[in-house]
Amino acid sequence: MIIQLPQNYSLQLVSDILQNDTQIQFEEIKVEECRESFQTFIKNTKQQIYGFNTLLGFKMPNPIKDLQNYETQQLQELFQCIPSDPPQFVNEDLCKITLFILINNLVNCSGVSLNTLKQLQQHFNNKTHLQLPSINFNTQYYDASLNWAILSTLKNISEYDAIIITFTKSLSFATLLYNTYRSFKCIKMAFITTSISFEATNGVICAFTQLVNEVKQHQGQIEVAQELYNLLTLNDEESDLNLSLKTITHNILQDAYSTRCIPQVIGASLDSIKFIINTIQSQQIGQRAYQFLYQTNSNHIQDIIYNQLNNNETELLLLDYLAIAVSEIGAITERRIQRLMNPQLTKLQDYYDQYLRDDQSLFGFQQLANQASNLIQKNKKYCHPVSADSMPQTTHLEDINNNFEDSILKMQHIINNTIQILAIDMFLSSRIIQKLEAKEGKLIHTKLNNIVQQILPIQTTNQVTQWLEQFIQL
Incomplete structure (x- = not known):
């Protein structure tokens, strides 16, 4: 190219x-x-x-x-x-x-x-x-x-x-651009992993219908709900999983917050990321070292303007927004994982021992849930705003620029941790669906079943993380 x-x-x-x-x-x-x-x-x-x-x-x-x-x-x-x-x-x-x-x-x-x-x-x-x-x-x-x-x-x-x-200033803008790109990929990953997790927990699909999510007119919420509904339905009907599990689950009106409010949370993250994308595209942050106004006929330069940002405050603020938005994707996913692993909260209590048993581990799959919890706790710490770290004792020194290394490192950690949490959710949900299918027959339609079949042979969540990075293309 x-x-x-x-x-x-x-x-x-x-x-x-x-x-x-x-x-x-x-x-x-x-x-x-x-x-x-x-x-x-x-x-x-x-x-x-x-x-x-x-x-x-x-x-x-x-x-x-x-x-x-x-x-x-x-x-x-x-x-x-x-x-x-x-x-x-x-x-x-x-x-x-x-x-x-x-x-x-x-x-x-x-x-x-x-x-x-x-x-x-x-x-x-x-x-x-x-x-x-x-x-x-x-x-x-x-x-x-x-x-x-x-x-x-x-x-x-x-x-x-x-x-x-x-x-x-090239690195600062490159960091913003690169992490905005990766954050948008996280949204795309969340669509797939959330859909499979929703099927594994037998979510109530009416929470994703157009009528429910257009009430507040939040564009991100509407888009996420529509995307999830399209993934979870076949020919505008409820998925096979929702229909077949009616006999083994309670007939409830709505799901827990971590399931029914997926469009609200991920939609808010999507709105924040789109705001950053629009800011990058509309203001062309980081453009040119400086600019000449040149008169060809007189061979005279009228002016020379240094048009680079003298500090990284704009990039730092946007990266802080980005950090919070991506962390929230992982946060609601981690809540759903914990609910799934808790025998007192899951809607599939009768199947708990069968679908959560891992013959390779003394603690079963609970260790993966604990790992997701640890990752989201780390993300909370990384979300501390670097753009707010201005200290009066630095006097004339531009401490905003000094702190930029922190933004580079924190975004790397937050995005990697969030993808790892999404991978844990997908890893567990695929195996739950496999266990349930052994008892209930085919539970999931072709659109998602193809993805589940690709995940099942993978043995570790780190490998699922790599698979996700390669699978999701913008």
């Missing part, structure tokens, strides 16, 4: 970037023209320029002419840093997206040389893995550690190119 730069950001673009055969291209002539204009402007201008890092918000005291006008010490730290031993590499997917964003931004009239951009393009196309500096690397910006990894791979790079790359 060939992606022509520049591109506007979207989840579909993230999906394309992560394809194994993805290559990028850009128009070299435009890059060279922009570079020539940039050099002419820097040589001749006498005006002061906002740009890069303005420290306390003041204008740069002098035009851009050499490294002395910038944080020379920080740049020297970047170039002198020794890679960690053992090596610490950037997550492969996050590395690809970060490189793509950096190149996409720089192609957009940044003044970076064609040589530098072609080297970056080669790194992306060859899937170069970036090695981070030591964890003791002391920099005001976490982005800079990744920029160091990029700069350390480039040859014959000019001081201006080094400046532009160093102060371009």
Whole structure:
């Protein structure tokens, strides 16, 4: 697949970037023209320029002419840093997206040389893995550690190119984009796992009907309910499982909260994730290093605008929203798992010993329920808002940027934990359905039975997690 730069950001673009055969291209002539204009402007201008890092918000005291006008010490730290031993590499997917964003931004009239951009393009196309500096690397910006990894791979790079790359915020936006993509996949995973779990617990399907879920006019709730209803029904009739289990369950009006309110909870998460997607697409967060207004006929640059975010507050706030939204998907799933495993609460008390027995384990499948509970407790801690961690004693230091590493790590944990909880739910529910089918006959219609049959041979929840990641495509 060939992606022509520049591109506007979207989840579909993230999906394309992560394809194994993805290559990028850009128009070299435009890059060279922009570079020539940039050099002419820097040589001749006498005006002061906002740009890069303005420290306390003041204008740069002098035009851009050499490294002395910038944080020379920080740049020297970047170039002198020794890679960690053992090596610490950037997550492969996050590395690809970060490189793509950096190149996409720089192609957009940044003044970076064609040589530098072609080297970056080669790194992306060859899937170069970036090695981070030591964890003791002391920099005001976490982005800079990744920029160091990029700069350390480039040859014959000019001081201006080094400046532009160093102060371009690519990792922060890449983290937001990548985790929004993975979070949306979590929603898709929840549709499948929730449907199978619903069948295993013999849920009352009327809770997902259109009439019930359009009362509040919450768009996410309506969409989730409709998706679940479509998965659970065949030709607008109740699923085979709901019909066949009538003889062994109580005829109740509604299910417990963790079952009947799935559209409300996952729908709210979907609304939050869509808000973030719309913000990314409408505001084009992270676009371009800076922008020229250039008059071709007079060969004169009217202005130069540094259009990168000087800190990561926007990304941090959106990542905090994202963390809570994804954690809630896992939370309601964990509640349903615990209810399923409790003989006092399940609607299938008479079958409890038969469908929960695991001959391979002393504690049966209860250990998986305990694992899900532990994971959701961890997610609650990770949901602490990093964007709120501003400390007055940091004075002029931008602690928001210092804390960005926490957002990267917490989103990685929350999404991985949530997928693991969904996998536990699917693992247990598939085996419950198998046990019940042995006594009651065929209980589930073809749309979901095909998925159950793929899950049953899998022996561990970690393998189910990997299967889910591969199965769900956006």
